[in-house]
Amino acid sequence: MLEKVEAYFMKEFSEKAGRLAIFSLFLLIPDYRVRLFFIFLLITSFLPSDTQNKKMSNLLALPFSYSSLFWYSYIFLIAVVSVTEFISAGLFWSKH
Numbered sequence: 001m002l003e004k005v006e007a008y009f010m011k012e013f014s015e016k017a018g019r020l021a022i023f024s025l026f027l028l029i030p031d032y033r034v035r036l037f038f039i040f041l042l043i044t045s046f047l048p049s050d051t052q053n054k055k056m057s058n059l060l061a062l063p064f065s066y067s068s069l070f071w072y073s074y075i076f077l078i079a080v081v082s083v084t085e086f087i088s089a090g091l092f093w094s095k096h
Helices: 002-015 017-026 030-051 054-061 068-092
Strands: none
Touching: 002 017, 002 068, 017 030, 017 068, 030 068
């Protein structure tokens, strides 16, 4: 299973690197309401873009099912949000 998750993460990072970088920068904003808005935009743009660009059929040709794609994208988004949260906490709430 770990190989499938790793393959999905590599696919997301390679195909959506620009969008992911921009959203990650906006997720570093310390205001919680602004971050929540960009988390919502991040969630609504990743998996639906695969469906809209007809990449879902390509993913289903690989050893992925619909439910595994949903869970892998969910895990990916949680990982991105968690990493940006830790970076933001280190940058803005560190004690001098």
